[in-house]
Amino acid sequence: MGFESRVRALPQLGIGVSTEYGAHTPGQTLDPVQLRAQHPAFGCFLEVGVEIAKGVDADARRWIDARRPWTYHFLDINLDEREDFDAVWLSQVCALINADDPAWLCGDAGLWHFGPREPENMLLLPPILTADAVLPMAEGIQRLRAATSREVLPENPPGTIFLGDLHLLDYFARVCEAADTGMLLDCAHLAIYQRQHGHTPTTGLDAFPLDRVVELHVAGSSVTNHAGLEIIEDDHGTTVLPDTWEIFDHVLARATNLKAVVYECERNSLEETLEGFERVRAATDAHGRFRGAPS
Amino acid sequence: MLYDWELTTSIYDAGVDPILGVHVPATARRVLTRPARELWRSDPYRRSRTLTALLRVFKGSCAWAILQDPPRALTDFFTSRLFHRSIEERTSTVRAFGRWLEEGSVDHAEVAALARLEGGLDDVRRQRTTSSPIHSPRWSMSPGARVTKVPEGTSELLDATVRRLDKHPISATHAAVHREWDCADLTLGAGPHETLLLQRDERGGAHISRVSEPMYDLLAALSSDASPNALSAVGAKHCVSPEDLQELLRDLCEDGVVVGLDSLG
Numbered sequence A: 001m002g003f004e005s006r007v008r009a010l011p012q013l014g015i016g017v018s019t020e021y022g023a024h025t026p027g028q029t030l031d032p033v034q035l036r037a038q039h040p041a042f043g044c045f046l047e048v049g050v051e052i053a054k055g056v057d058a059d060a061r062r063w064i065d066a067r068r069p070w071t072y073h074f075l076d077i078n079l080d081e082r083e084d085f086d087a088v089w090l091s092q093v094c095a096l097i098n099a100d101d102p103a104w105l106c107g108d109a110g111l112w113h114f115g116p117r118e119p120e121n122m123l124l125l126p127p128i129l130t131a132d133a134v135l136p137m138a139e140g141i142q143r144l145r146a147a148t149s150r151e152v153l154p155e156n157p158p159g160t161i162f163l164g165d166l167h168l169l170d171y172f173a174r175v176c177e178a179a180d181t182g183m184l185l186d187c188a189h190l191a192i193y194q195r196q197h198g199h200t201p202t203t204g205l206d207a208f209p210l211d212r213v214v215e216l217h218v219a220g221s222s223v224t225n226h227a228g229l230e231i232i233e234d235d236h237g238t239t240v241l242p243d244t245w246e247i248f249d250h251v252l253a254r255a256t257n258l259k260a261v262v263y264e265c266e267r268n269s270l271e272e273t274l275e276g277f278e279r280v281r282a283a284t285d286a287h288g289r290f291r292g293a294p295s
Numbered sequence B: 001m002l003y004d005w006e007l008t009t010s011i012y013d014a015g016v017d018p019i020l021g022v023h024v025p026a027t028a029r030r031v032l033t034r035p036a037r038e039l040w041r042s043d044p045y046r047r048s049r050t051l052t053a054l055l056r057v058f059k060g061s062c063a064w065a066i067l068q069d070p071p072r073a074l075t076d077f078f079t080s081r082l083f084h085r086s087i088e089e090r091t092s093t094v095r096a097f098g099r100w101l102e103e104g105s106v107d108h109a110e111v112a113a114l115a116r117l118e119g120g121l122d123d124v125r126r127q128r129t130t131s132s133p134i135h136s137p138r139w140s141m142s143p144g145a146r147v148t149k150v151p152e153g154t155s156e157l158l159d160a161t162v163r164r165l166d167k168h169p170i171s172a173t174h175a176a177v178h179r180e181w182d183c184a185d186l187t188l189g190a191g192p193h194e195t196l197l198l199q200r201d202e203r204g205g206a207h208i209s210r211v212s213e214p215m216y217d218l219l220a221a222l223s224s225d226a227s228p229n230a231l232s233a234v235g236a237k238h239c240v241s242p243e244d245l246q247e248l249l250r251d252l253c254e255d256g257v258v259v260g261l262d263s264l265g
Helices: A003-009 A032-038 A058-065 A087-100 A131-148 A168-179 A187-196 A242-252 A270-286 B005-013 B026-032 B037-041 B046-057 B059-067 B074-079 B081-089 B093-103 B109-125 B154-166 B172-177 B213-223 B228-237 B242-254
Strands: A014-020 A045-050 A070-074 A105-108 A111-113 A122-125 A152-155 A183-186 A213-219 A222-226 A229-233 A260-264 B139-141 B145-150 B194-200 B206-210 B258-260
Touching: A014 A032, A014 A070, A014 A270, A032 A058, A032 A270, A045 A058, A058 A070, A070 A087, A087 A131, A131 A152, A131 A168, A152 A168, A152 A213, A168 A183, A168 A187, A183 A187, A187 A213, A187 A229, A187 A242, A213 A242, A222 B037, A229 B037, A242 A270, A260 A270, B005 B037, B046 B059, B046 B074, B046 B093, B046 B109, B046 B172, B059 B074, B059 B093, B059 B109, B059 B154, B059 B172, B074 B081, B074 B093, B081 B093, B093 B109, B109 B145, B109 B154, B109 B194, B109 B206, B139 B145, B139 B213, B145 B213, B154 B172, B154 B194, B194 B213, B213 B228, B213 B242, B228 B242, B242 B258
Parallel strands: A014 A045, A014 A260, A045 A070, A070 A105, A105 A152, A152 A183, A183 A213, A213 A260
Antiparallel strands: A111 A122, A222 A229, B139 B258, B145 B194, B194 B206
């Protein structure tokens, strides 16, 4: 079955929030359950960052066990490396997915670790943006999709250094085509890339197949300076760059298969995040998105 | 390049990895040198994050390394041949760091001994396998077990060192990095060595037990994928009959120390 058919079968999740192991500190940072209870429209689903060696923490477990919608955001697979799909890792991933039924899988399509999958070897780097690098990435997406029987949405990773001669959007357009897959477009990550390369926020989006965008991320960033160079850190704070909003609004208006938006703000207090959530909802409402999303 | 500014500079200026002596192909060099050079060192905490993770594994040996006179700069690891090779060969940074601590501490027996023991404990915690995927012996060590031979007193020294570091009100890492712990009365033993069995426990930790020399010889042979004949030879060396050896292997199998499916053949 092709992407067009498969994407129609995906649930519309609406606006959600992300978490990862240990992200929630009671009384200090966002509690997804509390968010859902007090602001149901902002907590339609939970995106759970998973390193399979750690599993999911107690807060995510509570959410999942209540059979609330969630997505599995991998944090430990180099999709473009065949050898990274070892049998132990894959069986653990499949066991979690089969038991807890996420709506889909997604995650940064980059280098999560160099060498073995060990904490000391962990990092996150973007893929090398060359034509040669497209096929291995596409094959990895297809491999994981086949193994898990779930959609696998590659995400454009953040980075300070991007190597390769393709524009990031050109690379991901080719990956989506070769893997016949949808995509998770992280607006904050794209804003960092565009700014660093001297592009306007929406450069390249007109040529990008936006019907492939199934999920959007919005997140805060901070701008620093190193040796006269502007460095933008994807810090998941609550200060969202205007460039990020510009990308978000542009894509929201055109992504015909959009099913979900995550506001990544997991290490901030509920009060601090409400303005960002309101901004996301105003935009989705303006475009008539997620009217039928469960809450 | 993200970890080693000297390497970055050398690749930009000469296209050479100065540590491994490798010339970077022209195409790769063009790709690598296209970003502004300074971007490669724009993350001020990259080394610290990795080093912090390594300090958790090598808590005792690092604490002793920092006590050396002059103190050993642990960040030198990132400019070492061992680190560069581990990146090149895509192998474990933990193992490379352990070897770096060991090899660079010839005059500091405590550091080398503790690094070997802590590296072994990490191997069993993570169940790193030592068996060759090509050669599958009938009996072999379980991924959750290792034997190691270290200077006499190493296991006690590790225990005492970690207990003292953990007493620091801020953190063991703080105690180690700032040399705020007392090691004056701690030392290795006077004997030649101790032979230890390291085993993963049910909670993912690891425990240490002493084993006899003959048992060490047998388990070391199993660790190196020894053939049934070689195992029998180890048994014979220690006056163990083939029948007794077979029974011993079965007992070790039940204890989770070895894995095996067959007789000695």
